[in-house]
Amino acid sequence: MLRNLTIGFFLLAGVVLAPAASSEPIVIRFSHVVSEDAPKGIGAARFQELVAQRLGGRVQVVVYPRSQRFNDDEAVNALLFGDVEMAAPSLSKFGHYSKSLQVFDLPFLFRDVAAVQRFQAGPVGQRLLRSMEPIGIRGLAYWDNGMKALSARKPFRVPADMKGRRFRIQSSDVIERQILAVGGLPLKMPFARAYEAMKLGLVDGQENAWSNIYTAKMYKVQRYFTDFDYAFLGYMVITNSRFWDGLPADIRGELESILAQVTREVNEIAAQRAVQDRAAALRQPGVELVRLSDAELQQWRQAWLPLRDRFAAGIGEEVMAAAEAANTP
Numbered sequence: 001m002l003r004n005l006t007i008g009f010f011l012l013a014g015v016v017l018a019p020a021a022s023s024e025p026i027v028i029r030f031s032h033v034v035s036e037d038a039p040k041g042i043g044a045a046r047f048q049e050l051v052a053q054r055l056g057g058r059v060q061v062v063v064y065p066r067s068q069r070f071n072d073d074e075a076v077n078a079l080l081f082g083d084v085e086m087a088a089p090s091l092s093k094f095g096h097y098s099k100s101l102q103v104f105d106l107p108f109l110f111r112d113v114a115a116v117q118r119f120q121a122g123p124v125g126q127r128l129l130r131s132m133e134p135i136g137i138r139g140l141a142y143w144d145n146g147m148k149a150l151s152a153r154k155p156f157r158v159p160a161d162m163k164g165r166r167f168r169i170q171s172s173d174v175i176e177r178q179i180l181a182v183g184g185l186p187l188k189m190p191f192a193r194a195y196e197a198m199k200l201g202l203v204d205g206q207e208n209a210w211s212n213i214y215t216a217k218m219y220k221v222q223r224y225f226t227d228f229d230y231a232f233l234g235y236m237v238i239t240n241s242r243f244w245d246g247l248p249a250d251i252r253g254e255l256e257s258i259l260a261q262v263t264r265e266v267n268e269i270a271a272q273r274a275v276q277d278r279a280a281a282l283r284q285p286g287v288e289l290v291r292l293s294d295a296e297l298q299q300w301r302q303a304w305l306p307l308r309d310r311f312a313a314g315i316g317e318e319v320m321a322a323a324e325a326a327n328t329p
């Protein structure tokens with residue numbers, strides 16, 4: 001309590017997070033929740049490596065993978081309180097702070113990763129990087145993972161198969177509604193708990209990008225996979241705005257240029273891994289891919305397209321229009 005009050009005072013006074021002008025290196029602690037071998041984990045390590053090469057001695061990056069320090073739901077608070085300086089939660093975890101960011105979760109809105117990238121690179125996508133500025137969070141970059149697949153203990157072929165099934169979800173109100181819309185029981189749960197929940201049978205299914213499915217070995221506890229590119233999983237690399245603005249301008253500029261390079265690399269790796277890790281997961285003993293007919297796919301579209309009507313007003317007309325337009329190259 002006392003600590004919170006003290007930090008609150010210093011935050012208001014605007015002093016605690018500005019790096020001190022001294023010969024000590026500026027330390028950037030980067031927290032994330034996935035394996036070091038997943039695209040985001042590789043990106044964080046690459047950022048650390050390039051910072052050491054290009055800003056060696058002046059800035060030191062320390063990476064905390066696999067929720068070692070914080071899970072994604074804690075990351076925003078950790079950034080605000082100066083417990084870490086960077087994180088890269090999935091876009092699904094920001095809807096509480098910026099309704100516009102819910103756009104990334106709507107099923108069947110973006111046709112593929114290329115459409116998401118066009119949207120992110122455009123003026124609206126770039127503006128959304130600043131949409132959490134009122135709470136002191138700055139988006140520095142978007143990093144891809146890939147399109148999501150459903151996994152299950154019993155096959156999900158049509159929406160009715162999800163009825164009454166418990167489903168692990170990220171902390172997103174859109175995804176919660178997505179599962180409720182088909183009669184499923186959504187359970188918001190940090191990534192660090194997902195595998196255990198599946199193993200213990202606390203949940204019957206979940207959704208994720210293939211690199212997470214493979215690196216977290218979810219195929220060991222979920223046998224059936226259904227993928228029909230209904231939605232995207234990607235990240236926003238975030239920092240504390242005051243911390244970032246308080247960095248010496250030359251260091252900030254170099255960090256931004258390093259981040260731009262790492263972003264290109266991560267997105268290339270993510271695209272490769274979406275294919276490779278999918279194939280590797282599907283090769284595991286006992287694993288089955290549920291192939292949908294056009295009529296079955298149509299049922300999922302019918303079940304999930306109406307979510308747009310529910311969330312569009314909060315997301316905003318301009319954001320929705322830009323997202324839809326991004327489907328056309």
Ligand code: LMR
Pocket residue numbers: 033034089090145170190191208212
């Ligand atoms: C999840 O919680 O399933 C993902 O957001 C994990 C991640 O960071 O990729």
